Amino acid sequence: MKALEIKNLSFSYDDATDAVDHISFSVTKGKFVSIIGHNGSGKSTLAKLIIGLLSKKEGDILVFGEELTKETVHNIRKRVGIVFQNPDNQFISSTVEDDIAFGLENNLVPREEMVELVKEYAQKVGMEQFLDKEPSNLSGGQKQRVAIAGVLAMSPDIVIFDEATSMLDPKGKADIRNLIVKMRSANPEMTVLSITHDIEEAFLSDEVIVMNEGKLILKGTPEEVFSSSETLKEISLAEPFLVEIKEKLTKYGYKVGNCTNIDELVEYLCR
Numbered sequence: 001m002k003a004l005e006i007k008n009l010s011f012s013y014d015d016a017t018d019a020v021d022h023i024s025f026s027v028t029k030g031k032f033v034s035i036i037g038h039n040g041s042g043k044s045t046l047a048k049l050i051i052g053l054l055s056k057k058e059g060d061i062l063v064f065g066e067e068l069t070k071e072t073v074h075n076i077r078k079r080v081g082i083v084f085q086n087p088d089n090q091f092i093s094s095t096v097e098d099d100i101a102f103g104l105e106n107n108l109v110p111r112e113e114m115v116e117l118v119k120e121y122a123q124k125v126g127m128e129q130f131l132d133k134e135p136s137n138l139s140g141g142q143k144q145r146v147a148i149a150g151v152l153a154m155s156p157d158i159v160i161f162d163e164a165t166s167m168l169d170p171k172g173k174a175d176i177r178n179l180i181v182k183m184r185s186a187n188p189e190m191t192v193l194s195i196t197h198d199i200e201e202a203f204l205s206d207e208v209i210v211m212n213e214g215k216l217i218l219k220g221t222p223e224e225v226f227s228s229s230e231t232l233k234e235i236s237l238a239e240p241f242l243v244e245i246k247e248k249l250t251k252y253g254y255k256v257g258n259c260t261n262i263d264e265l266v267e268y269l270c271r
Contacts, residue, residue, distance in 0.1 A: 001064070003029040003158055003191040004050070009059035011049055019045045021214035022059070027207075029064075029157075032184060032192040034202035036237065037211035043195045044085075046211075047162045050193075051080050064157065078107075081156035085163035087143035088135075090150070096122070096138075097131040100150045107154070121149040124186070125179060141172030148179065159183075161194045165201065177201050203243070210237070 004027040011020040020042045027033050035043050048054045050061055052073035061068040063076045084090060093099045097118055104114045122128045125145040135143060144164055151159060161180070165173040181204065184192060194201060202208050208225040210218035212235045218225050226232070226243045245265065246256045256265060 001029040002026045002062070003031075003064060004193070005060070005062040005065075006046075006050075007060040007062070009046075009049065009061065010057045011045060011054060012057055018057070018214050020049065023211070023214075023216040024059075025209060025216060025219055027191060027193065029191055030189050031207060032180070032194070032205040033207045033209060034194045034196055034205040035209045035211060036196060036199065036202050038235070038237070040213070041211040042214040043211055044162055047082065047160050047193070047195050050160065051077060051082055078154075079156055080158045080160065081151035081154055082160040082162055083144065083147050083151055083164045085166055087140075087147040090147045091135040091143070094134060095131065096127060096133050096135055096146050099135055099146055100131075100153055103150055103154045117153050118149075121153040122146075124152065124183070125149045139172070140168050141175050144168065144172070144176055145179065148176075148183075152183065156190075158191045158193060161192070161196070163195055163197065165196065165198055173198060173201070177204065180204075199237070210235075 006025050008022050008024055010018050010022050012018045037043050066072055068076055091099050100118045101114055125148055127145050165176045203222045208222050249256050
């Protein structure tokens with residue numbers, strides 16, 4: 001089943017240059033897809049189009065076969081959750097508990113059920129000890145965990161991470177990466193779309209889409225995309241550290257096997 005279909009989609013902010021330029025792709029239900037590219041490549045604009053914050057110029061967006069229109073946008077937003085780059089933009093309450101509950105309250109979830117859901121999802125993201133804290137007093141990584149809990153509590157079919165780790169330090173980035181992996185293990189039918197600069201995160205996904213100047217220029221598995229080194233160099237995108245190391249080892253005659261992370265590579269080389 002296709003969770004998301006993008007057909008010949010275009011959008012322009014100024015009617016001169018298309019920020020999203022006639023792109024087409026689909027995402028299968030349950031897949032983890034990363035969209036990478038430099039600032040201005042159209043990644044975040046695409047995320048806003050998918051949830052109806054911007055209106056397309058041309059093309060179609062379908063979520064589980066339902067076309068996104070003015071009439072269907074509210075229904076589609078119930079199926080698609082988004083975590084933005086700056087979690088402060090998503091906080092409107094004075095406590096973590098109230099922030100996680102905000103979307104549930106809007107959906108008129110009964111009080112008793114809502115309290116249990118807030119506790120459940122705070123625990124899933126490791127924030128159960130902070131329910132009575134003010135979001136403004138949390139670290140960047142903790143704020144993102146709260147934002148993620150608020151989205152997951154709504155039980156969306158698709159979760160979009162729009163540069164959700166770009167403002168975090170290396171530990172914060174690693175924590176959110178691990179949380180995404182844990183989240184997918186708990187709910188393998190959830191579809192995840194990650195708009196990211198984090199090449200290491202993209203390497204963990206099922207599929208990678210590369211955008212440049214509003215156009216889709218590469219799509220495939222991480223291995224397929226990151227093996228297109230010349231294309232990536234042309235648009236000044238770095239390779240994942242693992243890919244770079246494997247290429248250099250191969251150049252010097254070492255066999256590296258089909259290793260998908262550094263630990264596997266080290267183990268393989270030590271055999």
